[in-house]
Amino acid sequence: MDLNALLAQQIALPSIPKVAAVLLSELKLDKPDLKKVNQVISTDPALTVRVLQLANSGYFKMSGKVNSVSEALALLKLQHVRAMAQDAASSSSIKTVPGMQLHQFWDYSLNVARLARSLAGVVRQNQAAAFTCGLIHGIGELAIHLGVPEKAALLDKDCDPLSPKRARAERRLLGYCYAQVGAGLARKWHFPQAMVDALEHQYAPFDNNVYEPLAGVIHLAAWRVRAKEARMSSRQLAVSFPGPVGVVLGLDIDMVLQQDPIDWSVQTPGRALVV
Secondary structure (H helix, E strand, O other): OOHHHHHHOOOOOOOOHHHHHHHHHHHOOOOOOHHHHHHHHOOOHHHHHHHHHHHOOHHHOOOOOOOOHHHHHHHOOHHHHHHHHHHHHHHOOOOOEOOEOHHHHHHHHHHHHHHHHHHHHHOOOOHHHHHHHHHHOOHHHHHHHHHOHHHHHHHHHHOOOOOOOHHHHHHHHHOOOHHHHHHHHHHHOOOOHHHHHHHHOOOOOOOOOOOOHHHHHHHHHHHHHHHHHOOOOHHHHHHHOOHHHHHHHOOOHHHHHHHOOOOHHHOOOOOOOOO
16 A cells, blocks of 8 residues: 555544543533643643644644643633544544554554653754654554554564654555654644654654754654663663764764653553643
8 A cells, every 4th residue: 555545545544542531521511620631631642633623624724833731721622622522532532553562552652752752852853843843743653553464573573663763664665664654644634834844854864855943853752762761771872872863963872861851761561740
C-alpha cells in the first residue's frame, strides 16, 4: 500500500483507557476544571490529535493556526470537548494494536514531548508546539500498524517499533516511514505548517528546502528517548548522537542530556496525569 492509500484510510487512533475515563469524569462535573482537562488531554497522543483536528477545522476559522491543547480549549465549547471525549472513550476500547506495546508507546511519546519542550526553551522555539509535536510525532507508527499490519509485522521481526533504526527499515520496505505518515495526517487535519514540517522531517531534519528548527528539536528528543529505550551505554550515546543537528541548534550531547527533565529511575508501567 502506498502512502496516499494509507492516508486515505479512516484510522481510529486508540486513546489511553484510563485517561479517557478521567477526562469523561471531569467533564461530567457542572464546572469542570479546564486546567485539569488541559493536563489530562495533553498526556494522550490520540486525544491531543482529536482536539487539534477539531480546533483547526474550518468551523472555527483557525485552520493551520492552533498549536496546542491549551490554544484549542480556548476556542472550543464544553459540548465540543464532551462529544470528543465520548467518542474517544468508545475508541479506547481498542486495547491492543498488533506489534505495538501501547503503554510503552504512550509513555515514550510523553517523554519525547517533555524533552522536546525543554529543548525548545533552550533554543527559543515555541515550547507549546514542540510539546505537541513530540507527543504526536509517533502517530504514523500507529497508523502503519493499523493500516498495513502485514508489512508492520515483517518490520517488527527485525526491528522494534521504537528502535533508532526503525525509520530506515520502513523506508526500505514501504518507501516511506512513520514520519511521512504522521506529517501526511497532520496536513490532512490542517495542522500548522511548522508542525507538519517538523513531523515530516523529524527523521532527517535537513531533507527540507527550508530548515524547520522544530524538526531538529523533535529529532534530538526522539534520539534521547529511543536511546534510553534501547539502553545505550555512554559510548553508544556518544557515537549515535546526531551531531550535525545539534550543531545547527547550538546543542551538544551534554546539553541535551542535561535538559532531560525525565526521572528515568521512577519510570513504571502506567502513568501519572502530569505534563
